[in-house]
Amino acid sequence: MNDESDSAEVVDLRSDNEAPAAPEIMAAIERANRGPAAAYGQDAISARTRDLFCDLFETDVAVFPVLTGTAANALCIAQIAPPFGSVFCHPHAHLNTDECGAPEFFSAGAKLMGVAGEHARIDPGALREAIEGTDDLDVHQCKSAGLSLSQSTELGTVYPVAQLAQLSALAHDAGLRVHMDGARLANAIASAGCSPAEMTWRAGIDMLSFGATKNGALAAEAILVFDRDLADGLERRRKRAGHLLSKMRYVAAQLEAYVADGLWLRLAQRANRAAGALAAGLARVPGVEIPHPVEANEIFARMPRALAEGLAKEGVAFLRWPGAPDLYRLVAAWCTSDAAVARVLACAERVARAHARM
Amino acid sequence: MNDESDSAEVVDLRSDNEAPAAPEIMAAIERANRGPAAAYGQDAISARTRDLFCDLFETDVAVFPVLTGTAANALCIAQIAPPFGSVFCHPHAHLNTDECGAPEFFSAGAKLMGVAGEHARIDPGALREAIEGTDDLDVHQCKSAGLSLSQSTELGTVYPVAQLAQLSALAHDAGLRVHMDGARLANAIASAGCSPAEMTWRAGIDMLSFGATKNGALAAEAILVFDRDLADGLERRRKRAGHLLSKMRYVAAQLEAYVADGLWLRLAQRANRAAGALAAGLARVPGVEIPHPVEANEIFARMPRALAEGLAKEGVAFLRWPGAPDLYRLVAAWCTSDAAVARVLACAERVARAHARM
Amino acid sequence: MNDESDSAEVVDLRSDNEAPAAPEIMAAIERANRGPAAAYGQDAISARTRDLFCDLFETDVAVFPVLTGTAANALCIAQIAPPFGSVFCHPHAHLNTDECGAPEFFSAGAKLMGVAGEHARIDPGALREAIEGTDDLDVHQCKSAGLSLSQSTELGTVYPVAQLAQLSALAHDAGLRVHMDGARLANAIASAGCSPAEMTWRAGIDMLSFGATKNGALAAEAILVFDRDLADGLERRRKRAGHLLSKMRYVAAQLEAYVADGLWLRLAQRANRAAGALAAGLARVPGVEIPHPVEANEIFARMPRALAEGLAKEGVAFLRWPGAPDLYRLVAAWCTSDAAVARVLACAERVARAHARM
């Protein structure tokens, strides 16, 4: 029994960020704690972690650990866009809708410009049109400076590598830099089965928010800079944002354990598999519709309110999605067990049946 | 043997932020990891921690955990000063000299105005003069908005409670709000032997950066707001600065363990005691001068370069203080052992003697 | 002949901001130049101008002259929205599309949130929905802080006073403050025939960007603050934005002459009348469509490219509107003569006829 978690009885599908940390990562923190170490990232673990990322991504990448995805994203936008610049992103992008203006704050006022696309993936045609609609000689509009892509997306879909490459090429041709919000990159890579390099810099990504927190870390993200020009000044930006930890080794230790021997992909595969099973099962429940392809670890489900309430009553925790009355989000995490999946599906069928009888 | 720390042979007096975390705090993190929990500080540990701080400070205080002292300080300054405001602080204040402009960033451009005083303590006469020199009707100068006091100070001294009260009263009379940078507040309270309430809100402090990282946590600070008006909007400021962690419970767990049963004061007492012993011993070494009273866990020592180099060669790590050629800082931490103190002093005497013979 | 203007032969309908200054306003500047005067708005003309605005708006209003509409708008947004706040506006609002991020800059990163509506007028239903979609307890989104309305709108339409009042009431009920971008307020008031008070504070406007530049001044706008709370700190914001002129009297002199004896409405009536005549005439030209009601001094016209090019060739200068291939904007100014109107219409008919023959 766990007196620290909210309830042992609940299947928590509200968010993968409600999951605990993986034991391998806890162990790494313990190991990092055996004596003094240089502060501010000058320690041995931080150095090893930098090397690890270079190996993992098969290129010389600059690595800046931070604590939150919001910080990673906002720092990247500030590096890409001058205060008088703008960055294209999907209107549903987390950095546009859920970070309380962090990109605007860090960049001193750059603008995010929405570019639409189905299932929260930016449509290349729409991006082409948006780029053509900008005029870099017109001083009355912000200067187009970047493109930000979420992988996986806010709606749990995954950009195919070819679409990433196409979008990046459009951006680069117009002089823009490309950022990827990879808060759930592990799930996207586990889903696509490609290499980290293929899904990022080989597809034109210049800067990456590499997430670990949602997939088994306590609090650890890393900004990876493939285009080294974009690293200029980033250390000081991180410092003055309060994201250079004195005891940075504890963040580095999490990242090291996370990527060292493929743990990150194993954890993501578990989450994806659970999500897939949940989605498949829910799709068979009468009245349930799955409007977006389930390609990572998030499931969006349209369901009657009675079913949603019935599930909640039985201890299945998940969120109503804002802006749509009957749309719900269920998120599988690295620790979502087969038993939990089975319990949710059994519960859904039972509630739906009961409801049908009424 | 510890393959993660920089060297088992070194006595690390470079900074208390190079020390590992206390075992009690590691254990609390382990306990916090036994299952899912609500994100963004809505969990049970965070709630308990808020209550604990109210008990500890004997008042209803608003609590905002963050990860770094820089974030805590800069968020406080931004709450106190409008973008067109100014905040008085000692020229040596950490937030003025070592945070890469974080207060200016978070506040959107407020100005820090230096007010002098011996041993890094602001002189009340100098503050009175500075306040009188401002004219709130003059639109050409920033509006005086706050006073920031560091406790203990950048030079390891501790403000007597009466001086804090005097400075706060001057500030309040002029309509200013008072912030305390308590990155090493535990050491100051352990030194003064007063209660947390006496050293803070009862002495006129409106907002406090309460530090734990330097004194045994991995990464945990808390903004405590005594004047509740100053909490307005702070949640969103923290969020958009990337300092609202999704798994906030791990920060709360550190803070809970830190303050729950007096651990914080026991740890600070150890550090202070080690610093006192080091200072007393060093003062007896020929050629060494201790220019600032050692009242917390930092020792500033003037010493011949040969002595400094000799100590370094024998594995005693510490920093040359910028701006003075022969001034060095040695910092004791919660884990600085009696043996380490003895070793440093023995080494200092040996080197000084050898040097005298030459 | 005028060797300073671009061409005496052109009928300039590109923008009312290409028009010269009215002679009455030039004369006022001359009068203001007869000797020394106190700097920074402490002069006699500035004092008189403040009184004049109080009379004109039938209320005690705070007056802050500035030089550009961009400065006026951005300062207002910064007063209304905290850095972590958001302001609703029409997606076509000038401050969203044509000020290069000035509101974001001045407010230190507040977000503008588009709310749609036909003819660039915000739809009350859409505003209600947008307000209901916000959740002031959710720290992940910016705090809804304001509503900005353009009068007349970017598409040359005018909000009826009742619609202004309805929108303001929705905003106030939700705790928002209401700003009006009145760069062309004179044209709107001349069009509606109501009093300045009726169209502003009596309809719930809290803060107004009152424009004069487009309607006969050289460079003069005024921020009028009806809700005096919103004036707190505005003087310093204006100063640090570089908009407190030392010789402010020359701006005040323009404003005084502009509003003193109804000049502003006479000038706007001329512009509106010319626009009305142009619109009526153009609507009769084959192939021309007027998609938005012409209610102030701007005409939007859909026309075949050949007609647009033909007009341009004959010296009628106007702009293609971005985002639509065959939409053009023609703006009448205070100095657009009946002869100029006649010439444009004759030219349009001639070109259309010639084109029809081909």
Place this chain on the structure above:
Amino acid sequence: MNDESDSAEVVDLRSDNEAPAAPEIMAAIERANRGPAAAYGQDAISARTRDLFCDLFETDVAVFPVLTGTAANALCIAQIAPPFGSVFCHPHAHLNTDECGAPEFFSAGAKLMGVAGEHARIDPGALREAIEGTDDLDVHQCKSAGLSLSQSTELGTVYPVAQLAQLSALAHDAGLRVHMDGARLANAIASAGCSPAEMTWRAGIDMLSFGATKNGALAAEAILVFDRDLADGLERRRKRAGHLLSKMRYVAAQLEAYVADGLWLRLAQRANRAAGALAAGLARVPGVEIPHPVEANEIFARMPRALAEGLAKEGVAFLRWPGAPDLYRLVAAWCTSDAAVARVLACAERVARAHARM
């Protein structure tokens, strides 16, 4: 008699920014008003003015007219220093003491770092020390980015060209860019008798705030960029700060008239000559001391309070200088007549004599 100025009886020595505009400049505005012209600086006068500045400074210079010295200075600082950067300036520099944090606002939080020197001129030795004290690898401090020099200085002195060159060389060697605040550059050049090029880019100045307002314009300053890299993005910065006027021609017209045929130097010579005569005369008045060399158009005088009050009573208007009880500033302007100088001196002698008799 002038009913618009504060008093015909007063000799106004409070500031050169209380002086009216020179008739030549008023005439230029009239000429600029004879018809429509392209907006936003695309007009013919603006083009001519750019050429004129290139001729005047004997180099290809980028020209950005703005309305105030505060805007010019703050835009320059923002171009030179990143948000995480710092700029050295004299502690008395106008941009540090009298612009309400404008440089911090425009730069999104860069720090100004005071470097001392007698008579408000930065001492080269102090600058060398300040530069050596910075460490560009230390992420805890802002990155040194620039040096700002005021010419003439806040205390009415003028840097010799050789000292400017020496300071610029120190800055350039350290990778810093050099800005000159030339709000009173005309007075400095008139005083030194050198060419504009010699006092600016040939002495290492990269960016200049070129003032005209204090020396006979209504409101006109220009940012001149000698190092063209520093012009990148400046147009958009100016726009989003609200300093791109639609009717920019009226600013350009002032600047054109100001520099076209040496008017600026003639006006400055008059002001300097009046200041010299005032200083010489005052120095002979018993009890008066002139603590700073009078090298431009400002006089600083120590005098007994009774003398100061006596002068004020007789209609001589000037300011007490903040921070010193008996220090006063008197500023001569382009229109300060010989008669006015004579009147002030006669008055001073009379008051001093009367006071001596008591």
